[in-house]
Amino acid sequence: MSTNAHKTSAAQASPSAWTRPHLLSLEALSREEIEFVLGTADSFKEVSTRSVKKVPALRGRVLENAFFEDSTRSRTSFSLAASRLSADVVDFSEKGSSVSKGETLIDTVRTIEAMGVDIIVLRHPAAGSAELLARNVRCHIVNAGDGAHEHPTQGLLDLYTLRERFGRIAGLKVAIVGDIVNSRVARSNLWGLKKLGAEVILVGPPTLLPRSFETLGAKVVHDFDSIIGEVDAVNMLRVQFERIQSSQFPSVREFTQLFGLTHERFARCKKDIFVMHPGPMNRGIEISSDIADGPSSGILKQVTNGLAVRMAVLYLVTHAAIEGATT
Amino acid sequence: MTSILIQGGTILDPSQNMEQRADLLIDNGKIAAVGANLPSADRTISAAGCYVTPGLIDIHVHFREPGDEEEETIATGAAAAVAGGFTTVCCMPNTKPPLDNEAQIEFVLRQARTAGLCKVLPIGAITKGRAGKELAEIGGMIQRGAIAFSDDGVGIADASVMRKSLQYIRMFDAMLMQHCEEPALSGGAMHAGVVSTVLGLAGIPAEAEQLMIARDLLLNRTIGCRYHVQHVSTAWSVELIRRAKRDGQKVTAEVAPHHLLLTDESCRGYDTNFKMNPPLRTAADVAACIAGVKDGTIDCLATDHAPHRAEEKELEFPSAPFGVIGLECALALYVKALVEPGHISWIRLIELMSTTPARLIKLDGGSLRPGKVADVTVIDPQRAWKIDVNRFAGKSRNCPFDGWDVKGRAVATIVEGEVKWEGDPSGGKVRE
């Protein structure tokens, strides 16, 4: 009936079409799926250049930011992405909920779901919490960070930003530097970069960077200076001070000396080195202030691209073409 | 009391190195005779195609009474045990309140008597409140019937407390069972390895177990207490025990079914039915544990049956409690891990599941010699079945082997001359 017209005017279905109702990790995605998301993000970047920065793709849907960990930036990014898709947005903050009264995560989310929420963007301190929810609730789940496991939209926006800068991912040498073992950003980036053919070098002290990462295809390096001249891009991770206090590292000063992107190190980088950071930055600690603000920095582009990538992800999971499913 | 004739089976009695076709007569709660042409009895059980063995004994289970009765009670735990073919189980003291005094020991024995199924023998805590600081009243607990001592759930972290515990328990020639886990290296949710790195979960390194084993063996060299390593899980743990035995040290060890069959790969997907402590390790560790069973480094098999409510396990992986149940499927799993691949024989399996545990806890059991208490298990080694947690007699369902196709099942469990459980093709029932 009406479907015929759309089938005639739409181009042929491509084998890489998106079929997942959730985005839980980059580990689970194929190279084709990742490229599909990045390609879709191009269209959403365009939306943000219009005077009316909205499309009706998620009109009538409700998105809930279920953030069990503080984060203004990610939450704002997802809220804005949802609004630009014409979805309604509600926020959940842990302190005001029944979680503090001992309710389980599944119960909390089922309550939210019963109110008519279609998409849940989850940030939670426990690794695996997004998968736990995807198994136990019916709404779409987008993982905005589950403990140290993954932060897939961050991985995607980092890939998008690199591709925008270099025109490709394959063959790039990218260093990810800092507290790797506790970083979901590092893991998501590792999966995304490897799947798209980049070479990944992880840099950090042995106490924050176990050898087992080598099994996953990354080079593990404890001497930042030994590789600084050969990488195309560096992704500087935020130092988490709690780690230093727990004696995984002696002091902030020593961290900056050994692993910070200081002026001296920057001078030894490639001329066209691309500097990234997932934010928020500790200026002067893992990265020098003027490098962060300078022409080599892609940090603000990451933020802009984050919006487009998240719009793409929300659009795709909500309209995932599941065999026989009708929403 | 009804006399029972078990007819047509193959007797497997490691205590007499006996493996032969014979009938077995039970009378007055004791083994009356073993052989052919035995007198008739009040009741005859056909054991054609089955093994007739001394009752199976599990020296490491957790029945959550007192304190967490919604997870398991002594009665439901005993029901699970007899359904699994066990005639005796030893329950750990990490209850609420813990089993660290005479009254608690008596409580457990009383509850076990009321349930009237298998023998449930309490293991007393080594230290008061299992806090690892002050010795509990070991002597008093022994008098009331405590069968061994452990702070299980945790190991004794302080070396000086551990040394005192070894010295004191030695005085009674009792057994000190240790949950070997150095707390300073612990705190993770699964084995520290490639999989924990991928999953972003904090890991428990193998060294956490090995460190405490090594320390305890050194402490015990000059003391000579009967020291038992619970739930061995790593290759080097096995090697440490092997070397200590070679040196003539008094050390024994047990291993659980999951450490013979599963690795940390099962944790991918964050299913908390694969979360236990010590955690699932690597394939090399599994192979080493099997080798340890084969060469006698590991003395017996024990499930570490640890029931939890579904709501407790349906939490985020780091928050979910450790532990899986195992009593009702243990026998079949040991068969799958050890007998089917040809690592050990059936009679050796029975030694690991009955004769040796009986010896370790100094129980009058593990043997079918005439005159012995009639704790008997009849096992159909060919019985194929699918593990289905929803048909378990125990209260909890947290089992990593749900859905597995296995072979080998107890078809009758007889405790002190009374049939407490009988299998039928649809699954068996517990007799009150």
Added chain:
Amino acid sequence: MRTQYEQADVGRAIEHLAAKIAAAFDAGKPLVIVGIRTRGHTLADRLAALLAAAGYRHIGRGVLDITLYRDDLSEIGPRPMVRPTHLEANIDGRPLLLVDDVLFTGRSIRAALDALSDFGRPSAIRLAVLVDRGGRELPIQADFVGLTLSDVPPDHRVNVRLAETDGKDEILVEPAP
């Protein structure tokens, strides 16, 4: 019912379309031609070229991806990636010619009109289609039609193929798979 139209037929229909458009718009005044992805865009390119050859000097161009404006996003099966929309010219106050390959239920055009309203306010919007096959579900009409097919059964598709995207020009009427 004719089921196949070849290159010559297609060429004639497009020229016919261009002629009708030229008759309606002044060559000296601005005109924005916007094609709906994907074949509407190709068609718009051809029409713009023909009009330019006929003396039209102020043609603005654009391409519209209507995926995000569809009212049936969840009903259709696996679909290709949504592509960006680009409108080169400022569309306020100027006439805009929307171009698509096949007009059927009218829903694509409704989506296109919604999309355009987010970009600005043309003085007038006219619709040019290569094929009108009837079967409207909404009150939408084409102003310029290359070919009218009035006897296509509802269970058949009308597939337009263009040399730039498909290798050759043709129109096929085929049963839906």
